[in-house]
Amino acid sequence: MAKLSILNSLERKFILLLGDLLIIISSLNVFIYHAIDYVSLKLKIGVFGFGIVSYLLLSYILDSYNLQKTLKRKLVISQALYITGLFVFIVFIFSVIFFDTSFWRIPLLVFLILTPIEIALWRLFFVNVFRVLPTVKNVLLIYDKETGKDFKKVISAIDGDDLETFYRVKLTYQLGQDSDLRKKFLHATEKVDSWIINIRNYNDIPTDLEKVLLKSILRGKDVISYTSFYENTYEALPIQSHNDSFYEILQFRNRKIRYVHTVFSFFVNLILSLVVGFVCLLCIPIVWFLNIFLNRGPLFYTQKRVGLYGNEFKIYKFRSMVVNAEKEGAKMAVKNDVRITPFGRVLRIFRVDELPQILAVIKGDMQFIGPRPERKVFVNQLNSLVPFYGTRHLIKPGITGWAQVKYKYGENLEDSIKKLEYDLYYIKNRSITLDLRIIFKTVTTVLFSRGI
Structure with a gap:
C-alpha cells in the first residue's frame, strides 16, 4: 500500500474524486428524497444515474482533476463553485423536463446552494492538506x-x-x-x-x-x-x-471500439458544419462591407496546406494581413505581427478569420478536431528536424485541436515541434471525451478572446 507521504498524482486524483463523489451522492439523496414531492423508482434511478454521470463528465471536460489548477488556492474555490453550480442546475432542469416534478422549496435550495459550497470547502481542505504533507x-x-x-x-x-x-x-x-x-x-x-x-x-x-x-x-x-x-x-x-x-x-494498439469515435466525429462534423456554415454566411456581408473601409483588398485569401497522408489541399480564410504579406517569402505569424491590419487583428481575436475553413471540412479535406494543417515549406523543414513529424498526417487536419487548446500560438519552428508533442498525444489517445474537452476549450478560447 502506498504511503501517504509519497502519493503520486493518480492517487491524489483518486482521493479528490472519492471526496467529490461522497458529497455528490449525499446531495443527490437530499434532492431525491427531500426536495422532490413524489419519488418513483424510475425517478430515483434516472436522476441518480444522470447526476453521477453528468458530474463526472462535466469534471472531465472542464478539467476539474488537473492538479496544477486544483492545488492553486485562487482557482480551487471558483472552479469548484462554477462546475458544481452547473451540475446542480443541469440535474434540476433534467428532473423538470423528464419527470415533470414538483419541489419542496427549502430542500431544493439546500441542494442548489449547499452542494457547490460543500465541494468548494472539501477541495480547499484537500489543497491545504497536501501543502502541509511532504508529497514529492x-x-x-x-x-x-x-x-x-x-x-x-x-x-x-x-x-x-x-x-x-x-x-x-x-x-x-x-x-x-x-x-x-x-x-x-x-x-x-x-x-x-x-x-x-x-x-x-x-x-x-x-x-x-x-x-x-x-x-x-x-x-x-x-x-x-x-x-x-x-x-x-x-x-x-x-x-x-x-x-x-x-x-x-x-505505442500503437488495436482499439476495438474505434468505430464509436468515428460515428461521433461524423455527427460532430455534420452538426458543426451546419452551425459554423450558417455563422460564416452571416459574417460574409459584414466582413466584406467593413473591408471596404478598414482592410482594402481581397475578402478571402487561399493557401495550400498539407493534409491527410501528406497530400496538399486549399484552405480559405478571411484575409487579416496586408496584401502581398509574404512577398519576401513564407513566414510564420507572430504576436504583434506588423503584417496584420487593425481590422484583421479584430478578426483574429474573435477567430472570425477562421470561419471560411468550413469549406475544407465540407469538401472532406479537413475535420473540426485534429492537428492544424501546415504549409509544405514548413513541413519540409520540420521533417528534417523531427523524425516523427510526418505521423501527424495519419489523420485529417482540423480547425481546432489538442495542440491549439494546450499550447500558445506557434510563432516559429520550435513552437511547431512543441505542438507536435500534443498532436501525437491526440493521435494516440483520441476519444469522445478528449474531443469534448477540445470543443469546450475552443469555445471558451473564442468567448474570452484568448490568443493572437
Whole structure:
C-alpha cells in the first residue's frame, strides 16, 4: 500500500474524486428524497444515474482533476463553485423536463446552494492538506549516452520547472559506467521512491541493476519509462528526448471500439458544419462591407496546406494581413505581427478569420478536431528536424485541436515541434471525451478572446 507521504498524482486524483463523489451522492439523496414531492423508482434511478454521470463528465471536460489548477488556492474555490453550480442546475432542469416534478422549496435550495459550497470547502481542505504533507517522490533516473544528450531538459521535465509534477530527481545513473561505481550506486537506490528509465535499448541494462530494479517493483515502487511519465504528466509525447523509437513514442494498439469515435466525429462534423456554415454566411456581408473601409483588398485569401497522408489541399480564410504579406517569402505569424491590419487583428481575436475553413471540412479535406494543417515549406523543414513529424498526417487536419487548446500560438519552428508533442498525444489517445474537452476549450478560447 502506498504511503501517504509519497502519493503520486493518480492517487491524489483518486482521493479528490472519492471526496467529490461522497458529497455528490449525499446531495443527490437530499434532492431525491427531500426536495422532490413524489419519488418513483424510475425517478430515483434516472436522476441518480444522470447526476453521477453528468458530474463526472462535466469534471472531465472542464478539467476539474488537473492538479496544477486544483492545488492553486485562487482557482480551487471558483472552479469548484462554477462546475458544481452547473451540475446542480443541469440535474434540476433534467428532473423538470423528464419527470415533470414538483419541489419542496427549502430542500431544493439546500441542494442548489449547499452542494457547490460543500465541494468548494472539501477541495480547499484537500489543497491545504497536501501543502502541509511532504508529497514529492524521489526519483532515480536511468539513462544512456544517447538520451543523455538532453540530460538537463529531461531533469527539468521530471522536476517540473513550469508545473508541479510531484517528482524530484535525487539520483541519476548513466548506463555503461564501470562495475565498481555501479555497486556503490546500487547501495543508494533504497533512498528513492520511483525509477524513471530513459534509454533506447532495454537489453543494455546490466544484470545486477536489473535485479535491483525487479526488487523495487516487488516492493511497490514505481518503475516507468520516461515516455510514460511525460505522457501522463504533460498530456503530450516527448519527441525530443532522443529516445526516438517509433514504437516507444506512439505505442500503437488495436482499439476495438474505434468505430464509436468515428460515428461521433461524423455527427460532430455534420452538426458543426451546419452551425459554423450558417455563422460564416452571416459574417460574409459584414466582413466584406467593413473591408471596404478598414482592410482594402481581397475578402478571402487561399493557401495550400498539407493534409491527410501528406497530400496538399486549399484552405480559405478571411484575409487579416496586408496584401502581398509574404512577398519576401513564407513566414510564420507572430504576436504583434506588423503584417496584420487593425481590422484583421479584430478578426483574429474573435477567430472570425477562421470561419471560411468550413469549406475544407465540407469538401472532406479537413475535420473540426485534429492537428492544424501546415504549409509544405514548413513541413519540409520540420521533417528534417523531427523524425516523427510526418505521423501527424495519419489523420485529417482540423480547425481546432489538442495542440491549439494546450499550447500558445506557434510563432516559429520550435513552437511547431512543441505542438507536435500534443498532436501525437491526440493521435494516440483520441476519444469522445478528449474531443469534448477540445470543443469546450475552443469555445471558451473564442468567448474570452484568448490568443493572437
